[in-house]
Amino acid sequence: MALNYVWIAFFIIGFVVGIFKAIILGQTGLLSDMLNALFDAAKNGFEISLGLAGIMSLWLGIMKIGEKAGVISVFAKAVSPLFRILFKGVPKDSPAYGSVMMNLSANMLGLDNAATPLGLKAMGELQELNPEKETASNAQIMFLVLNTAGITLIPTSVIAIRQTIALEQHVANFNAADIFLPTLIATFCAFLSGMIIVAIYQRINLFRLPVILFVCGFCGLIALLHYSLSQMPADKVNQTIGAIGAGVILFIMILFITAGMIKRQNVYDNFIEGAKEGFNVAVRIIPYLVAMLIAIAVFRSSGCMDYIINGIGSIVARCGLNTDFVPTLPIAMMKPLSGSGARGLMVDVMRHYGVASFQGKLAAIIQGSTETTFYVLAVYFGSVQIKNTRHALVCGLLADAIGLIAAIIVGYIFFAH
Numbered sequence: 001m002a003l004n005y006v007w008i009a010f011f012i013i014g015f016v017v018g019i020f021k022a023i024i025l026g027q028t029g030l031l032s033d034m035l036n037a038l039f040d041a042a043k044n045g046f047e048i049s050l051g052l053a054g055i056m057s058l059w060l061g062i063m064k065i066g067e068k069a070g071v072i073s074v075f076a077k078a079v080s081p082l083f084r085i086l087f088k089g090v091p092k093d094s095p096a097y098g099s100v101m102m103n104l105s106a107n108m109l110g111l112d113n114a115a116t117p118l119g120l121k122a123m124g125e126l127q128e129l130n131p132e133k134e135t136a137s138n139a140q141i142m143f144l145v146l147n148t149a150g151i152t153l154i155p156t157s158v159i160a161i162r163q164t165i166a167l168e169q170h171v172a173n174f175n176a177a178d179i180f181l182p183t184l185i186a187t188f189c190a191f192l193s194g195m196i197i198v199a200i201y202q203r204i205n206l207f208r209l210p211v212i213l214f215v216c217g218f219c220g221l222i223a224l225l226h227y228s229l230s231q232m233p234a235d236k237v238n239q240t241i242g243a244i245g246a247g248v249i250l251f252i253m254i255l256f257i258t259a260g261m262i263k264r265q266n267v268y269d270n271f272i273e274g275a276k277e278g279f280n281v282a283v284r285i286i287p288y289l290v291a292m293l294i295a296i297a298v299f300r301s302s303g304c305m306d307y308i309i310n311g312i313g314s315i316v317a318r319c320g321l322n323t324d325f326v327p328t329l330p331i332a333m334m335k336p337l338s339g340s341g342a343r344g345l346m347v348d349v350m351r352h353y354g355v356a357s358f359q360g361k362l363a364a365i366i367q368g369s370t371e372t373t374f375y376v377l378a379v380y381f382g383s384v385q386i387k388n389t390r391h392a393l394v395c396g397l398l399a400d401a402i403g404l405i406a407a408i409i410v411g412y413i414f415f416a417h
Contacts, residue, residue: 006374006393010295014302021303034301041297045290049282057278059117062253063099064274065267069259072098081210086146086195087139088202089129096125100143102252107150117278119147119376120285120383127384135388136381142198144380144392148371149194149399151218152187155179155368161347162364165355174356179364181226182410186369188218190403197395288382292374296337305333324416325408327353328363332404335366336373336397343367362411369407373400 018034021027066072075098083090083097090096099122106115122143130137136144163176192215199206232240260267299305313326327349335342346367353359373396381389 007291007295010299014298014300014304017302017304017307018298030302034298037297037301038294041293042290045293046286049286049289053279053282057275057282060121060278061271061273061275062256063102063118063121064277065260065265065270066252066256067095067098067274068265068270069256069263071256071259072102074098075101082214085204085206085208085211086142086199087126088142088204089137090126090139091129094125094129096122096129096139099125103147104150107147108152115147115150116379119143119380121277123380123384127386130384133384134386136386136390136392138202140381140386141390141392141395142195142202144376145194145198145395145399146191147380148373148376148396149190149403150187150371151191152183152368155183155364158183158346158364158368161343162350162355162360165347165350169351169355171354171356179361179368181222182361182365182407182414183368184222184225186365186403186407186410188222189406190369190399193402194395194399197398198391201391201395285379285382288378289375292378296374300334300337305330308333322412322416324358325362325411327359328366328408331363331366332407335371336400337375342372358411358415361415362408365407365411366404369403371400373397 014034018030021030063072072095073093077093077097079101080092080097083100084092087097087100099118103115103118103122106118123140126137126140126143127133130140158179159176162179163174166174166176196206198204257267260270309326309329312329313323316323316326331342331345331349334345346363349363350360373393377389377393377396381392
């Protein structure tokens with residue numbers, strides 16, 4: 001029901017503001033702009049869904065190979081001590097654990113195209129265990145929140161955009177990957193907070209050895225990565241990070257195919273079987289994605305987002321606090337609604353203030369450390385026809401908010417002068 005109220009609010013608030021501006025302020029062209037934005041969003045939602053068909057077919061095909069070769073079950077067993085605590089109601093030998101781990105790993109490596117189909121696969125497997133098919137289960141909510149607040153080890157696309165803009169602005173000795181560690185820290189804070197928030201809702205005891213080992217282990221990984229990358233020349237860091245992400249994914253694909261070949265399976269037929277599932281899922285999510293994007297378009301084009309940002313800026317200034325971060329807030333406000341919209345706002349900040357400025361760096365951290373919560377909610381739950389999302393939206397947005405605060409604090413620690 002929460003998503004229903006949010007969807008209605010986007011339309012009504014946006015429409016009321018648009019009518020007020022058109023009649024009272026004389027901005028008669030605004031209503032036409034809102035209508036055009038509505039139609040464009042519907043078209044974009046359809047095109048995005050169809051565009052996902054190829055990627056989903058690829059990854060669900062590969063996942064089917066790994067599943068039949070038994071590799072996914074090995075992954076599931078490896079993470080089951082931790083996941084058995086987090087995902088209530090999921091049997092310890094469930095293949096869903098392997099799919100969840102693959103999705104979180106793809107998010108960690110900044111591979112959005114891989115993460116979505118893997119996440120839909122995991123959501124489908126969790127749905128098979130769900131006794132109430134139209135209501136989100138505890139495990140599905142935990143998975144969705146961990147997905148939206150997922151740890152980003154390598155913000156691949158953000159690094160690539162920063163490098164491109166730095167070349168345009170002729171910035172000398174620019175290290176596009178210098179936001180790597182701040183982004184990792186901010187996303188880890190968001191991930192940890194999301195886990196804790198859902199655990200409170202679902203009364204999960206997190207003071208267990210597997211959870212403690214995971215948290216301590218990841219903190220150790222952050223320290224190790226920081227030390228390793230700090231020893232490299234700046235121009236090598238970006239190449240190294242990109243190579244890690246690509247190498248891990250290619251290794252997994254070859255591992256699955258090789259395992260299937262060793263077990264003398266028909267790997268090609270297994271891939272085709274999984275690819276067919278990917279196409280069906282892509283078609284099934286079209287109405288859910290279109291519904292969410294059109295509501296966001298009305299709210300954004302009416303100017304409501306600008307009012308929120310300007311209000312926050314005024315409050316911060318009156319409190320006597322540093323307002324250098326305020327220009328980046330539109331990215332934070334837009335990211336839960338639209339990934340492409342937030343990316344455009346990030347580029348705008350970098351071009352206006354400079355890619356090497358504090359605002360430019362903070363914009364990159366925020367873009368890399370927050371997720372399109374409404375998009376994920378609509379697509380993931382829509383793929384399995386979940387109507388009652390329970391506390392998923394609240395938990396996801398709270399984790400986003402904590403991730404944003406962490407990103408701003410970390411940005412000041414690393415880059416403020």
